[in-house]
Amino acid sequence: MLELCNVSTTYPELTLNFNVIAKPGEITALIGPSGAGKSTLLALIGGFAHIDAGDVLFNGSSIKHLSPAQRPITTLFQEHNLFWHLSVYQNIAIGLSPSLKLSVQQRDLIAQVAQQVGLTPLLKRMPNTLSGGQQQRVGLARSLARRRPILLLDEPFSALDPALRFELLTLLRRQTDDLQLTCLLVTHHPEEAARVADALVFIDQGQVIEQGTKELLTAPQSDALSAYLGQH
Numbered sequence: 001m002l003e004l005c006n007v008s009t010t011y012p013e014l015t016l017n018f019n020v021i022a023k024p025g026e027i028t029a030l031i032g033p034s035g036a037g038k039s040t041l042l043a044l045i046g047g048f049a050h051i052d053a054g055d056v057l058f059n060g061s062s063i064k065h066l067s068p069a070q071r072p073i074t075t076l077f078q079e080h081n082l083f084w085h086l087s088v089y090q091n092i093a094i095g096l097s098p099s100l101k102l103s104v105q106q107r108d109l110i111a112q113v114a115q116q117v118g119l120t121p122l123l124k125r126m127p128n129t130l131s132g133g134q135q136q137r138v139g140l141a142r143s144l145a146r147r148r149p150i151l152l153l154d155e156p157f158s159a160l161d162p163a164l165r166f167e168l169l170t171l172l173r174r175q176t177d178d179l180q181l182t183c184l185l186v187t188h189h190p191e192e193a194a195r196v197a198d199a200l201v202f203i204d205q206g207q208v209i210e211q212g213t214k215e216l217l218t219a220p221q222s223d224a225l226s227a228y229l230g231q232h
């Protein structure tokens, strides 16, 4: 279980403070208006933003003094996930071994993950010959192959058309179940949360306003969430 206990940081325009729990085997969707602090929340967990106070616990142990690479975490962004001079296979492999020297087990793992995300026929291709959806598949494959228990996703599929978006989210859903991943998914699409998430965190102005099951989407408790969802 991942716990943010009173994690706070202060920027000139906003003070952010978070208490959040995310469970293994669950996708926790983070929603909220632009500038609310969703990406910063992921950065605080991943070690890319400074924590002024509070703690981040994974299975009861603090991870806040670990470097990003030491944390049990992998992050997938909307862009900048791929190395353009490396093949699809190498782009997945680099998540396991920066030198691209792989053990037999690692090669087997890459073949398995490539199969699961539908990349087997494309492993020799270069990223600039792939569609946007295929490129995001490669980013997802690399994240999954790292076998880190926490997966942070910052709107990774937002630029894709709806059918492809939901195909990749369904893939994510299956992997979350199979590998018991703890997933945090930032999304601007409440319908994505409704389809694939288990839990929901609504953030506004640097604070968690509501946290619970995705049923909050149909029964918001606060005026702020109702207004965000356009239900006023």
Ligand SMILES: Nc1ncnc2c1ncn2[C@@H]1O[C@H](COP(=O)(O)OP(=O)(O)OP(=O)(O)O)[C@@H](O)[C@H]1O
Pocket: 011, 012, 013, 014, 032, 033, 034, 035, 036, 037, 038, 039, 040, 041
């Ligand atoms: N490194 C930084 N230095 C100063 N201010 C920052 C920094 N990072 C984020 N902020 C500020 O913190 C606030 C929250 O930003 P953040 O990107 O986390 O919001 P968000 O909810 O992810 O927004 P969006 O949905 O538009 O991506 C914004 O006011 C932003 O300007």
